[in-house]
Amino acid sequence: MFKLICIIVCLSYLLFQSYAILDLGITGRKIIAGSGIGGMKETQEMIDFAGKHNITPEIEVIPLDYVNTAMERLAKGDVKYRVTGDEDVRFKILYCGICHSDLHCVKNEWGNSTYPILPGHELVGVVTEVGSKVQKYKVGDRVGVGCMVGACHTCESCENNLENHCPKMILTYNAVDYDGTKTYGGYSDHMVANERYIVRIPDNLPLDAAGPLLCAGITTYSPLRYFGLDKPGMKVGVVGLGGLGHVAVKFAKAFGAVVTVISTSPSKKQEAIEVLGADSFLVSSNPDEMQAAIGTLDGIIDTVSAVHALVPLLFLLKSHGKIIMVGAPDKPLELPVFPLIVGRKTIAGSGIGGMKETQEMIDFAGKHNIIPQIEVIPMDYVNTAMERLAKADVKYRFVLDVGNTLKAP
Numbered sequence: 001m002f003k004l005i006c007i008i009v010c011l012s013y014l015l016f017q018s019y020a021i022l023d024l025g026i027t028g029r030k031i032i033a034g035s036g037i038g039g040m041k042e043t044q045e046m047i048d049f050a051g052k053h054n055i056t057p058e059i060e061v062i063p064l065d066y067v068n069t070a071m072e073r074l075a076k077g078d079v080k081y082r083v084t085g086d087e088d089v090r091f092k093i094l095y096c097g098i099c100h101s102d103l104h105c106v107k108n109e110w111g112n113s114t115y116p117i118l119p120g121h122e123l124v125g126v127v128t129e130v131g132s133k134v135q136k137y138k139v140g141d142r143v144g145v146g147c148m149v150g151a152c153h154t155c156e157s158c159e160n161n162l163e164n165h166c167p168k169m170i171l172t173y174n175a176v177d178y179d180g181t182k183t184y185g186g187y188s189d190h191m192v193a194n195e196r197y198i199v200r201i202p203d204n205l206p207l208d209a210a211g212p213l214l215c216a217g218i219t220t221y222s223p224l225r226y227f228g229l230d231k232p233g234m235k236v237g238v239v240g241l242g243g244l245g246h247v248a249v250k251f252a253k254a255f256g257a258v259v260t261v262i263s264t265s266p267s268k269k270q271e272a273i274e275v276l277g278a279d280s281f282l283v284s285s286n287p288d289e290m291q292a293a294i295g296t297l298d299g300i301i302d303t304v305s306a307v308h309a310l311v312p313l314l315f316l317l318k319s320h321g322k323i324i325m326v327g328a329p330d331k332p333l334e335l336p337v338f339p340l341i342v343g344r345k346t347i348a349g350s351g352i353g354g355m356k357e358t359q360e361m362i363d364f365a366g367k368h369n370i371i372p373q374i375e376v377i378p379m380d381y382v383n384t385a386m387e388r389l390a391k392a393d394v395k396y397r398f399v400l401d402v403g404n405t406l407k408a409p
């Protein structure tokens with residue numbers, strides 16, 4: 001029996017909250033529609049069709065006095081993991097970071113949640129079993145899994161080690177796995193994944209702090225590299241000093257960049273400079289400070305996942321400067337085009353990275369001793385942690401101590 005913690009959500013919430021569509025493009029001429037049950041004539045027609053084609057739901061018949069237990073099982077999702085396949089690695093989860101995405105998904109703020117959800121995509125632990133064809137890992141290895149556990153492996157993105165851009169990419173939780181089962185994340189005691197999606201944790205990185213690198217780390221490392229902000233002397237801004245922002249500062253500094261933190265909170269200045277190593281700090285609500293910094297930055301990593309103004313950030317860029325969005329606000333941002341045209345600026349997006357680059361990132365972190373600042377918490381603190389995360393009351397990442405505090409249900 002696998003031990004787990006689930007975020008329990010009312011089914012009616014699932015039914016009525018799943019309409020919002022995160023990203024509806026003009027391409028493909030798509031429409032948004034809704035549908036609920038059907039008329040009585042069609043209902044008879046449907047059941048006659050089912051009779052003709054022998055369509056019967058898979059069920060579990062239960063006695064009436066089992067109803068409360070059934071409700072509990074329904075709420076928990078009665079999670080089943082797949083067996084360890086030939087190319088799979090199974091590991092015991094010891095720690096799992098709490099990403100802001102977990103909170104978005106639990107609350108269905110991106111409109112794509114299917115409940116029950118078992119969140120967690122910054123999980124690390126020790127290998128307990130490997131399939132017969134696994135080449136890179138053995139029992140006892142320190143490993144982790146980040147945001148994805150599968151992709152098609154045949155498309156152009158996959159062939160270029162960019163599984164994160166594969167149209168068939170399988171997320172670590174709230175997705176459907178290769179075998180049709182639902183994927184469940186790291187707020188649990190073990191994980192099974194294809195070895196391509198397993199990351200080796202460098203020996204010198206503490207396991208508890210390594211977890212956040214698998215999402216927050218790669219999410220900031222990859223755009224710094226891809227957009228050429230990884231060169232010594234580059235002037236890099238980091239907007240938002242949370243889970244993503246604080247590791248962005250550490251990576252940018254390790255690349256040799258001159259780093260400015262841009263934040264609404266003046267109270268974070270001392271820590272940004274003295275603890276995280278930033279070179280300067282801008283309070284975004286201070287017009288004098290923002291005015292003085294106009295045209296000074298080569299690029300900005302924008303980690304804010306709430307709606308915020310882009311124009312003041314565009315003004316901070318030099319000509320040809322870039323803002324790379326890595327936070328994911330649940331509502332569209334306003335983008336006046338004029339400040340973009342002047343100085344031929346770019347606004348881009350970036351999400352995690354491919355598996356090759358994820359291993360490269362964590363090896364780089366090991367080499368440069370880049371360790372996220374974390375607050376380790378017991379499993380039964382998870383709901384309080386979610387409430388605190390919603391208020392940005394954490395420095396800078398909660399990490400669940402799964403190995404020591406997960407109890408049997």
Ligand SMILES: [Zn+2]
Nearest residue numbers: 099101215216
């Ligand atoms: Zn994440």
Ligand SMILES: [Zn+2]
Nearest residue numbers: 152155158166
């Ligand atoms: Zn693919």
